[in-house]
Amino acid sequence: MLLQTPIPQDYLRLPSGSLDDRISAAKAALGDRLTILGHHYQRDDVIRYADFTGDSLKLAQLSQSRPQADYIVFCGVHFMAEGADILSQPHQQVVLPDLSAGCSMADMAHPDDVEECWDALTALLPEQTLVPLTYVNSAARLKAFVGRHSGCVCTSGNADSIVAWALEQGHKLLFFPDQHLGRNTCYKLGIPLEQMLVWDPRQELGGNSPEQLAAARVILWQGYCSVHSRILPAHVARVRAAHPGVRVLVHPECPFETCQASDAMGSTEYIIKQVQSAPAGTSWAIGTEIHLVSRLARRHPEQTIVHLDDCACQCATMYRISPQHLCWCLEELLAGRVPNRITVDPETTLWAKIALDRMLERS
Numbered sequence: 001m002l003l004q005t006p007i008p009q010d011y012l013r014l015p016s017g018s019l020d021d022r023i024s025a026a027k028a029a030l031g032d033r034l035t036i037l038g039h040h041y042q043r044d045d046v047i048r049y050a051d052f053t054g055d056s057l058k059l060a061q062l063s064q065s066r067p068q069a070d071y072i073v074f075c076g077v078h079f080m081a082e083g084a085d086i087l088s089q090p091h092q093q094v095v096l097p098d099l100s101a102g103c104s105m106a107d108m109a110h111p112d113d114v115e116e117c118w119d120a121l122t123a124l125l126p127e128q129t130l131v132p133l134t135y136v137n138s139a140a141r142l143k144a145f146v147g148r149h150s151g152c153v154c155t156s157g158n159a160d161s162i163v164a165w166a167l168e169q170g171h172k173l174l175f176f177p178d179q180h181l182g183r184n185t186c187y188k189l190g191i192p193l194e195q196m197l198v199w200d201p202r203q204e205l206g207g208n209s210p211e212q213l214a215a216a217r218v219i220l221w222q223g224y225c226s227v228h229s230r231i232l233p234a235h236v237a238r239v240r241a242a243h244p245g246v247r248v249l250v251h252p253e254c255p256f257e258t259c260q261a262s263d264a265m266g267s268t269e270y271i272i273k274q275v276q277s278a279p280a281g282t283s284w285a286i287g288t289e290i291h292l293v294s295r296l297a298r299r300h301p302e303q304t305i306v307h308l309d310d311c312a313c314q315c316a317t318m319y320r321i322s323p324q325h326l327c328w329c330l331e332e333l334l335a336g337r338v339p340n341r342i343t344v345d346p347e348t349t350l351w352a353k354i355a356l357d358r359m360l361e362r363s
């Protein structure tokens with residue numbers, strides 16, 4: 001995990017009005033040389049400055065539509081900024097306003113541990129073809145790993161088609177880092193739970209016997225999102241009792257039992273589209289990050305939208321991108337200095353891009 005050195009104290013003391021003026025002025029002065037990307041889970045006092053909003057992959061792709069921008073400021077988390085650097089032009093520099101903005105799920109799959117798992121499985125089962133799939137919420141090194149091993153990247157929006165493709169390619173699927181997305185998707189595609197195992201990187205053979213591993217169709221990495229994994233079936237039961245007729249909509253990073261108890265499951269973009277296309281008067285309980293749910297509720301006053309989880313969790317790492325850090329970062333760029341640049345080395349970029357292109361061809 002990268003750590004942000006403290007930004008000058010002056011920024012932390014700025015009243016919000018001055019902060020707003022300075023961010024707007026820096027943005028205007030940088031003009032076309034700057035693109036600001038804002039992830040859906042980003043706080044309101046940051047996302048309001050974004051040129052584009054979306055999920056991680058959509059943002060990285062949208063930034064490609066602004067080749068004139070020398071600087072891409074990614075208001076998201078570290079793996080997203082890496083993705084933008086992989087897809088950016090050579091002259092473009094990607095900046096993460098706070099280096100401590102990581103993703104706890106992505107950090108659960110360390111590339112060395114995944115390589116160790118891969119070596120153990122291929123040594124144990126030499127006659128079986130193993131296909132590696134990584135969720136886009138992962139380090140660039142893991143995207144490169146799947147690129148090198150004929151695997152692929154997937155997003156929560158295209159997981160169905162990519163997992164279906166991967167299952168056709170070999171005997172066994174190794175899915176990381178999010179066990180919930182992997183389990184929910186495979187189950188939806190007809191793989192029974194008994195054919196899925198969890199790999200715990202802290203245990204010998206991931207905590208499984210050689211026989212279990214030989215028989216399994218899918219091996220799921222023991223990773224999860226600290227936000228979505230807190231959304232439980234009890235929350236679904238509670239909201240149904242409190243709001244008769246409510247439609248429960250959840251993200252596939254939620255646990256299996258929660259998704260099974262819900263009415264629909266899909267990516268952030270899917271959730272947004274469901275709400276946008278619903279008739280006035282529809283009542284929703286949405287299980288995903290609180291900033292997105294609150295924003296949808298404000299934008300659609302003609303519908304009733306509540307958060308499914310009673311503690312309404314926010315993504316703490318994403319929240320580290322503050323207006324103060326954004327202001328500091330833009331003023332540094334204006335002064336000719338590039339702070340917090342995120343770069344991916346050429347070899348990793350090459351293989352990660354192969355994996356991303358493979359995904360785009362198939363989704």
Ligand code: SF4
Nearest residue numbers: 103104105225227315
């Ligand atoms: S919401 Fe979860 S998966 Fe998304 S960035 Fe935050 S910790 Fe990572």
